[in-house]
Amino acid sequence: MNSPEITPLTPLISPLFEAYNISVYMKREELNHPFIQGNKLHKLRLNIQAALAQHKTTLLTFGGAYSNHIAATAVAAQEAGLSSIGIIRGDELATQPENWSATLKQASKNGMTLQFVTRAEYRKKSEMLTLLQAKFPEAYLLPEGGSNTLAVEGFKPLMQQIEMQCPDWTHLFSAVGTGATLAGLIKHTPFSPQTVQRTILGVAVLKQGDYLLPQIKTWVGQKPVHSWKLLTQYHGGGYAKSSDALQKKQQAFEQAFDIRLDPIYTVKMVNAFYEQLKQGEIKSGSKVILLHTGGLQGSTQLT
Ligand SMILES: Cc1ncc(COP(=O)(O)O)c(C=O)c1O
Known part of the structure; x- marks a missing residue:
């Protein structure tokens, strides 16, 4: 996998943003690859390099039926x-390929061998790791969501791009699942006395996201970083849950700016930004970047 291409930083023009006297941009990482798109490209790049350097022949990873990471890993492995x-959560799917999500069908088409396990087995996946490594010595093991230290390191080129495109940004919003992407953004935002007023805001898409904080802090490490926050109040009912109100907001945003959002991650990030703006958390003169982390490859039905 090569160094990431430069994606556009699209200005979002709206009377609302003019009224608040702020500039808003979307960093279009959904355009960085048709299938390994958004944050996945950054999370997988150095892991694939490591797998090849270790002469592994297989990538082995975990996910649910709608996992963007599963879809992306299948293509990334094939390309490499x-x-x-x-290893997929939900053993009932083993005998019902007709009920597979678009994500699973696509992953299988792209050469991924799918092994279905019960939800109880899946919960014990960290214990399974040792067994799996013994069973598949030729496999490079990637944790759920592809989130590990190499994934975090993979965000350096993205932050360099953003720095080049908008050196005076003040706020960066990103959706959060495991927190590896947020940690990468925090860690690789260049830190200098001129940029101390910056804030990086992660929007947890699952309930009670505070449990992610210790792991995020470990990934970020000890060096000086800008102020950052994990916003845990915008999960909209929990992971992969939606509502009429959220769907209407998604449609309104897509129509206003002609940019598609995904219903699980980026729509909650965008909603959190609007809420923070209305609550006066984003001061006049701010330059806000909304990171589009992709997720458009699976068409998903939500509850
Ligand atoms: C489209 C999209 N955005 C954001 C995220 C969150 O990434 P992370 O797990 O690194 O927090 C994911 C995670 O899978 C994702 O698929």
Whole structure:
């Protein structure tokens, strides 16, 4: 996988933003790859390099039926000449390929061998790791969501791009699942006395996201970083949950700016930004970047 291409930083023009006297941009990482898109490209790049350097022949990873990471890993492995195995939550799907999500069908089409396990087995996946490594010695193991220290390191080129495109940004918003993406953004935002007023805001898409904080802090490490926050109140009912109100907001945003959002991650990030703006958390003169982390490859039905 090569160094990431430069994606546009699209200005979002709206009377609302003019009224608040702020500039808003979307960093269009959904355009960085048709299938390994958004944050996935950054999270997988150095892991694939490591797998090849260790002469592994297979990528083995974990996910649910709608996991963007599963879809992306299948394509990334194929592009790198590696096989791939996906351990998928939900053993009932093993005998019902007709009920597979678009994500699973696509992953299978892209060469991924799918192994279905019960939800109880899946919960014990960290214990499974040792067994799996013994069973598949030729496999490079990627944790759920592809979130590990190499994934965090993979965000350096993205932050360099943003720095070049908008050196005086003040707020950066990103959706958060495991927190590896947020940690990468925090860690790789260049820190200098001229930029101390910056804030990086992660929007947790799952309930009670505070449990992610210790891991995020470990990934960020000890060096000086800008102020950052994990916003845990915008999960909209929990992971992959939606509402009429959220769907209407998604449609309104897509029509206003001609940019598609995904219903699980980026729509909650955008909603959190609007809420923070209305609550006076974003001061006049701010330059806000909304990071589009992709997720458009699976068409998903939500509850
Ligand atoms: C589209 C999209 N955005 C954001 C995220 C969150 O990334 P992370 O798990 O690194 O927090 C994911 C995670 O899978 C994702 O698929």
